[in-house]
Amino acid sequence: MRTGPQYLQSLDDGRQVFLSGIRVRDVAAHPALAGCARTLANLYDAQVRPELQDLLTMEGPAGKRVSLAWMVPKSTADLERRRRMIEHLARQQGGTMGRLPDYVPLIALGLYSARGQLARASPEWAGNVERYFNTCRDADLLLTHSFADRQIDRSKPSAALNHLQVVSRDSEHLVVRGIKSMATLGPLANEYLVLTPPRAGLAPQQALFFSVPVATPGLRFICRQPFSEGAPADFPLSSRFDEMDAWAVFDDVRIPLSRVFLAENVDVLQAAWRQVNVFAYHHILIRMAVKAELFAGVSSLVAQQLGTSQFERVKEELADILRHVETLRAFIRAAEADPVLTREGIAMPNPRTLMVAHMYAVEQHPRLQQTLLSLCGQGVLMAPTHAELGSGELQEDLEHYLSGGPTAPADRVRLFRLAWDLAGGAFATRQVLFEQFNGRDLARNRLQFAQSYDVSTFEQMARRLAGIEPGEEQGR
Template sequence: MIRTGADYIESIRDGRAVYVGGEKVKDVASHPMFKPLVDIRARFYDMQHDPRTRHLMAYEEDGEWNGIGNKLPLTQGDWWDKRRATDTLLEEVGGVVTRVGDETVGEMWSLFDGQDVLNEVDPQFSANIRNHIQRVLKADPFHVSANTDPKGDRSKPPQDQDPDMLLHVVRETDAGIVVRGAKYETAAAYANQAFTKPTIANWGNAAYSDYAVGFICDLGSPGLKFICRTGFAGRAPADDYPLSNSFDEVDTLVIFDDVLIPWENVLFYRHTRAAMFIRATLHRYSAFAFVQRNLKLADMMIGAALFNARQTGLDKQQAVQEKLAQLAVYREGINAHLTAAIALSERSPGGLMMPNQSLLYTGRVLACSQLHEMMHIARELCGGQICVTPDKAAFDAPETKPWLDKFYTINSEWIADDRRKLLAFARDMLNSDYAGHRLTFQLFAQSPPFAHLAAVYRNFDWDGPLDFVRKAAGLSENVLGKVTRAPGDSAVSQWFNTTPPSRQAAE
């Protein structure tokens, strides 16, 4: 079932306790700092119904329409559909929004793959994850991600400091578990549910812990408080800061003040093995939509830089062309990783179709680790005028308008107002609070850089280079211990030698 934008807006009017700038928000849907993103999310819901976009955003099964973003990926074709749906969303709104559901829902599919682990703990937990994946399809909620606790002093175990620094279970009841603590969650203040789980990677030898808990949190639950950072929308005129005023996804410290989580929403509890499994596999699917955002961001940087170079006639300079080419290499590097991750997609242990893991995780490192350099190249290409140009009010005021029209009009094609708009767009993308926040988001929001590299280390096929060098250097057979790889046994040769997954699904 697909909801409408109006259904979604109604669903977040549930009396939740949302605070921003020290004040309690009366209505999150109409508050000026949340409204732009709530409206975008509502528009996405409506796009699932709109005859113009419905076939791109939703699919029909047994006479019922469901969202493509929520569909369990079973074939390679599902990934092309998801990529196209995400592109359609971003094209429609003309900017980048990340925590809107298509990226976060994939975290649950990782746990679907972990049903064997859950079954060892308690078969009810694997039934719960299956039910929740079905529920996402049927109820079409806005789903976000909750991992990061305040953490406190990490040189001490949680028991030796305020125990609430890490979210934990305080008691069990017949109805469910009661949890206490806090999590950082982008978009939680205007979403419906969050897959909540620990960030701890090292559990030592402990098999059980009150901190090893994962659940779906209904964000309308009593006892939750949403303390939000101040939004960027409304701080300065939209004409001067067009991205800040439209695309700010407000982050929230969600306080769990003894919140009851019904048993049917508990996905694992006390068993550190289940917590370790989800930590290691969390972004197996969701990294795809996350990396796809960097592709769009690269397009935004290329477009702004090239328009500026064309406006000022600098695009004929070879040195300028080389810098534009560097942006294009970055963009196409991401594109190649995403495309190849689908083309060489692989079956997960749970029978789903995963983007090729090594290509996806190396693509995430490429996209996130080079973003700051690419922003700097784009900033350089846009020139210093992105930070010295007066605001629109000065372009409109009778005394200053003639001067600004004179000095910002370049030729008959590039009038002052278009140049002002381009510079305002570039400033907001590269130099504003919003720009810094987006850069930090891509750095941290799917875990910090060291964890991105750890995912590469776990997923890259080390046997290939080892085997090649063993043979090329004439090393003895036993130098590696055990080499499991057969000749031609790489992902690429498998692609040539076996039936592509998309055809397998069709056959």
């Protein structure tokens, strides 16, 4: 397993990262990326601490310790063990980072569990998946991935657009060209896993599962506007946990066939897709439950600070957040307690339960933010910075007018700056968008759930109680 300094050193590999139109030569030191890079390095350091070894790691096939993120679960107990790891790591950032080192291994595990389906089309693909899974586990690499394509004119056929696609091939490589959007954490990862989702009109040349090192020639990451340029004292979340999103541009990139997991086969892609993602939904839901815990904690402290904890409306709003926390926990435990076993004996947390839970969590997330802002009132917008609080000319005034609560003025400022970062600022807005579209958009998931749900047994019960004979016409 790697340490934090080893992880940071791995980022100095000539990768092409562009921010505000300028190439970033040292991503680990850039002000917009350094906070997140240090956060990730701290997580690598944590897994080599003796007191966390059993929580975060396991014994690998070669007898050496490896990250527990790469465990292949065989039982409910394994899923529960993984959940405890995810909860611990997520709580270090309050659930605000979706691409910690323990996340994309679950996408790779989904591929690993679907290799039987891949093998029916190409034994080479299944073998590539297994080798890749083992290599990334043993090298302790940080992976990121992309599903999303850039937004396009949907009135045009998919094949006519510049989605990522195969443009040529030879005996050892595929050559791909195009763009993927929302490559979250791309600038700070070691490996980039690319997975095309099913979509209407998907052309065979656009059906692709493959991986590349982030520093691959011809691959460029174009970053969005950063949210992390404030001082940590004033922006406690965004200064450390802004996991940069980027467009990933492929300019005739040569992909070794040994790194291709599926190519130009739409039918196999559609068959394997749900299995690829089910483990990731488990992680997403656990992380969102942790984030709900953070909302509960901040909301409770704000109510105490403002002396509103005993107001009936405030009690009800706090109770709503706590019910949300417990509902998510119940979904998670239910999915773990009722796993679906693959033919290879891999225990998948129940996919149907996770799908319903994810839809519920995404629907409720904006309400958490609105509730916190409502509890804070105008104080969350008017909280001074720590520079202002420490100003010789302003300090006396600010300390005087911020006094009177249960904590010192500086601590009141810290609390409200956290609340703003969590619920009100640009970082918070990005959180809403991330949750809404992480795991595909909510409307599409609702439709897919409704279309895939078998209600025949429910209909049989309704017919029996209505006295409708089997096969009887509805209109008789």
